[in-house]
Amino acid sequence: MTRITRLIYSLSLSLIGFKTLGEVPDLLTPEGKEKSMDGTKIIGKVVEAGNSNAVSFATVALLMAADSSVTDGAVADVDGVFTISNVTSGSYMLRVTNMGYQTLVVDKVSVAPESGLIDVGTLVLTTEATKLNEVVVRAEKTMIINDIDKKIVNVGQDMLATSTNVSELLEKVPAVSLDENGNPQVRGKGNVIVLIDGKPSSMYGSDLPTILKSFPADLIDRIDVMTTPSAKYEGDGASGVIDIITKKTKIQGVNGGVRLTLGNRENYNTGGNISFKRGKLGINASANAAIRNRYWKREIDRENFLSDQTTLYSQYGTGKNYDGDLFGRIGINYDLTEKATVSAGFNYSRNRFINTSFSENRTTSQADSLMERFSRSSDQKGLGDNTNMYVDYRQKFRKEDHLLTFTASYTKGGSDSDTDFDQEGNLVDLMVRQQNEKLNNRNSVYLNTDYTWPLTPKATVEVGLRTRFNTNDNTNNFLKYDFETEGFEFDPSISNVFAYSDALYTGYSTFSQKTDNWGVRVGVRVTDYNQTINQVNIDQSFDVHFLTLVPSLAVTRKLSDAAQIKLNYSRRVQRPNATWLNPFTDISDPLNISTGNPNLKPEFTHKAELGYSNYEENSGIGPSLFMDYSNNAITRIKTIDDEGISTSRYDNVGRELAYGYEMDFFQRLGEAIKINASGRVFRSEVVSALAQIDNRIWSYSGNINAYIKLPLDFRASAYVNYEGPRAIAQGKREGIVVANMGIRKSMLERKATISFSVQDIFLSRAYKSQLATASYVQNSLYQQTNRQINLSFQYRFGKISASRDDA
Incomplete structure (x- = not known):
């Protein structure tokens, strides 16, 4: 290249916001022919139709196949040759443009996890003078990609058609479901670590269900599910790790969107996002405000065998939970050099809640003689907020693609609430009035650094260090009304001031080796963990001190470009959190109280999985065998005293075992219909000789999501999930079924969509459990009683990079 040519080339790159000249490898050098250790390299050449002359400086954009969002790109050199480096596995399109030529869209560019170099060959541009009738090419990326130690679920339009937030997206992900409070579960079990862009979700707030409902679904690019996570991830999360990856803007200019959702029973949601990029500077911001009203009912029927005579207790309760949520974030990134990028961000959330409940409680003898009856109402008002600030630094080294990343984060949050209890009964001592004042303050510091060291083009070592400090101060004051003095008096017997802090120091190392057909990743994480209670x-x-070792192993055998078999093993640790440890006794429901256990020990789980996968563009299948084993599982235990009062607390009860067969698949039927489904048959066991527990059960679970393209730019989808019965301590949790549906239409030249959706169509999300011990038998039910119906409108503005398929 001449000096003038290189100057024009560099200026073109800068103007469109892709790689600068120094970042694009020269294909004439040996480095340009090696695979980047960060991903796959795509190369090709752009020529003119009719004479095969090189089209110099053509713009080549790399787009996600499903929504046409630009993920990367490059500018061809004077000879028409281009290179796009560091491409992760997935399904893409290439869009080639140049002044005076017709835009060319190359469909079906599939990048497999084991790919090193993809040559798309010669791409031919037609001049505007010979342009034919316009042809619009649209495609969807492969829904599922099976990487060496995780399953990547791309968020396509079938998932978005009935989803307004991340919480609704997660229910459609293979092996993932939600419990009655909205917390994610993997294969029917909780204790899941949720990350957002690789960072702890606690950076966005302390209440995970609220965080997931505050993130709009259309901002999510993919969801990574790790049922047997590698040592690169913290050992927490006995059931697995979920990493929610947001979309990144790499195109120049300004673009964004606004959205509004109107729901029945006074449920509303509105928000927007905007991204700006010019030269080396990028800014993105989003905000969301929501009002949510949830109505519920609860039923308990219990036989108590401990008293002199068997007694029967029943409770029927109803309630309403109101949440007013505000959520906002802003991020700034700047390219310091061709290889170094720094970014900083600020996240803020605020939650105002009003919870009311009413319950009727009856205790009778076996002969149905009334012993006591009382009604109890509660009114709670509270406010919480969370502030987070972070700085990220990313440095690439020219030699052998070495990479250094560093993150520093500080989070501060708090909440306070006041609750009034009024109780009336048929006995004098059942006439009670109480007040509960709660105050919570949290602080967290998070420091993390990772270094990637390519030993050879096919062997890589990753090392990392992480430090995390948490403090959590809780004050719970109960005041009891004195009818003689007609005033509230502090009750120290049921009040509590609890301070908790922890310090974590951890480091990991992984080694990855890839050949044409084999891949292996072995790693170990060592953690020094200290708690002060x-x-x-x-x-x-x-003080409590734990030193833990978390090894991991993943082996893959490539059978074809799309098919592979893999064997994974990981050891996980579930450390008790502050809520489980806090010995405060919650008497909000006086016959069903709960307390913490400061003597809890960590739970260690061994996880193993043998799986096969074959995911192509129009169909895919992924069967696997799995096993989870823990010998000191943390489980909620319920005991009953001779007065009929039940006490719930977490304890290390004994052995938990789950094993079974799981399969997910997707299939496109013609151009209009696509079906995604997953299911499993499994055995769950909870055994503890000390607690006299021996529960073993076979069960099955599954979900199916059907997606249909309709005329006039309408799209519809329907989703059904069944989570089968599962053995729990002292009994079993019964199966639950959920059905959702939705339809959406594009308008305003595909810049806007309007959608209608119904969640829990049949009001079948009823959580039932059956407990049976020598001292009691109990059946319970918890159910949300309002079907959610939403009407949503979304509008996108700014530069439209290509024909989008998400309208």
Whole structure:
């Protein structure tokens, strides 16, 4: 290249916002022919139709196949040759443009996890003078990609058609479901670590279900599910790790969107996002406001065998939970050099909640003689907020693609609430009035650094260090009304001041080796973990120290470009959190109280999986065998005293075992219909000789999502999920079925969509459990009683990079 040519080339790159000249490898050098250790390299050449002359400086954009969002790109050199480096596995399109030529869209560019170099060959541009009738090419990326130690689920339009937030997206992900409170589960079990862009979700707030409902679904690019995570991830999360990856803007200019959702029973949601990029500077921001009203009912029927005579207790309760949520974030990134990028961000969330409940409680003898009856109502008002600030630094080194990343984050949050209890009964001592004042303050510091060191073009070592400090101060004051003095008096017997802090120091190392057909990743993480528990009100404190070792192993055998078989193993640890440890006794429901257990020990789980996958563009299948085993599982235990009062707390009860067969698949039927489904048959066991528990059960679960393209730019989808019965401590949790549907239409030249959706169509999301011990038998039900119906409108503005398929 001449000096003038290189100057024009560099200026073109800068103007469109892709790689600068120094970042694009020269294909004439040996480095240009090697695979980047960060991903796959795509190369090709752009020529003119009719004479095969090179089209110099043509713009080549790499787009996600499903929504045509630009993920990367490059500018061809003077000879028409281009290179796009560091491409992760997935399904893409190439869009080639140049002044005076017709735009060319190359469909079906599939990048497999084991790919090194993809040559798309010669791409031919037609001049505008010979342009034919316009042809619009649209495609969807492969829904599922099976990487060496995780399953990547791309968020396509079938998932978005009935989804307004991340919480609704997760229910459609293979092996993932939600519990009655909206917390994610993997294969029917909780204790899941949720990350957002690789960072702890706690950076966005303390209440995970609220965080997931605050993230709009259309901002999510993909969801990574790790049922047997590698040592690169923290050992927490006995059931697995979920990493929610947001979309990144790489095109120049300004673009964004606004959205509004109107729901029945006074449920509303509105928000927007905007991205700006010019030269080396990029800014993105989003905000969301929501009002949610959830109505519920609860039923408990219990036989108590401990008293002199068997007693029968029943409760029927109803309630309403109101949440007013605000969520906002802003991020800034700047390219310091060709290889170094720094970014900073600020996240803020605010939650105002009003919860009301009413319950009728009856205790009778076996002969149906009334012993006591009382009704109890509660009114709670509270406010919480969370502020997070972070800085990220990313440095690439020219030699052998070495990469250094660093993250520093500080989070501060708090909440306070006041609750009034009024109780009336048929006995004098059942006439009770109480007040509960809660105050919580949290602080967290998070430091993380990772280094990628390519030993050879096919062997890589990754090392990392992480430090995390948390403090959590809780004050729970109960006041009891004195009918003689006609005033509230502090009750120290049921009040509590609890201070908790922890410090985590951890480091990991993984080694990855890839050949044409084989891949292996082996790793180990060592963690030094310290907890300080301080029962302030009784001046008791103690420290706990744990040193844990978390190994992992993943082996893959490539059978074809799309098919592979893999064997994974990982050891996980579930450390008790502050809520589980806090010995405060919650008497909000006086016959069904709960308390913490400061003597809890960590739970260690061994996870193994043998799987096969074959995911192509129009169909895919992924069967696997899995096994989870823990010998000191943390489980909620319920005991009953001779007065009929039940107490729930977490304890290390004994052995938990789950094993079975799981399969997911997707299939496109013609151009109009696509079906995604997953299911499993499994055995769950909970056994503890000390607690006299021996529960073993076979079960099955599954979901299916049907997606249909309709005329006039309408799209519809329907989703059904069934989560089968599962053995739990002291009994079993019964199966649950959920059905959702939705339809959406594009308008305003595909810049806007209007959609209608119904969640829990049949009001079948009813959580039932059956417990049976020598001292009691209990059946319980918890169910949300309002079917959610939403009407949503979304509008996108700014530069439209290509024909989008998400309208």
